[in-house]
Amino acid sequence: MNPGGIDGQEATSLERRLAQLEARAEIAELMQLYAAAADRKYTAGRTKQSPAVVRAAARMQASCFTQDAEWHGGRFGGTLHGRMAIEDFFAESPWLFTAHHYGSPSFSFHDAGHEAGAHLDGADVRWRLLEVGIREGDGQVVLLTGSVRQTCRRTGEGWRIARMEFDALHAIRLAAEPDRLRCIIPLGEPM
Template identity: 60%
Template sequence: MTLEERLARLEACAAIAEVMERYATAADAKYTALRAKRARAEIDRAAAGQAACFAPDALWQGGDFGGDRQGRAAIEAFFRVSPWQFTAHHYGQPLIGVEGGSATASWRLLELGIREADGRVVLLTGRVAQSWAQLPEGWRIAAMRFESLHAISLADTPEALRCLIPAGESF
């Protein structure tokens, strides 16, 4: 591998990681620090930001956790209707393989959430597999699917989760 090829691979890996951070940030932007959904316009903006991380014809495969969605518009519509009252997404430990204008990635997921239906605090953990495409606007997710997903119930009420910074709730 030439130095230029190695540099291009490193730049692609960094760009892919940056898109995943934008995806997680947008997913969490739908909620306030005090565990409440934001106004409809803010949720719509956040959902559009999440969907912008996908290729126009992308496939989102949630299985029993949301079903499958084909195309950026369908993915965005799904992201606008959240079953959560609060989330904090963390994607880490990526394994990224780049070959030309395509890539694969596998991420470990940790997601803290409060279910809107019953207020339970849950921790989701699992692995997410993706394929990526390099488009004129940059790297975008071509397909995303949950390889594994587990839910751990942490508390029965949303008040069990406290925001120390920035809300200043007591611990």
């Protein structure tokens, strides 16, 4: 008799479900880091940070990817291979301001084939994207919306993005002047 009342098969199922919950949380944290780093390149006053700050933010954003990652941005960035190429692209951002929001993720996990089935080594993830940005060239305020597909892999650095691709990306012009987007409470300011 099993003192815990859980047989081996149920325990394996519970281990796998727990592993999936932990992986979901870790991948969600990874996307929070990615979005925060992307937005760190700009000031609350709608200008780019110094080149050193932009490069450090681009490096942090690119650290969310595997060393051999692929980025498929279509007309926005094309296809990039490797973390360094992705970092260089992020450092040359065509924006004066961005606020990225990734939500409503859906996950499909792969495991490493271990007998217990609880060791996850990969995930396919879909995110809904909502982003407000001010374009550098013309100062227009735009709203981007769409969906992103990712393949994530567990690495020695934790979960990382191995492939990222936009499924759909739509842009809506909200205003022709950058001053139409105002910062009401700057980051770090007391309320």
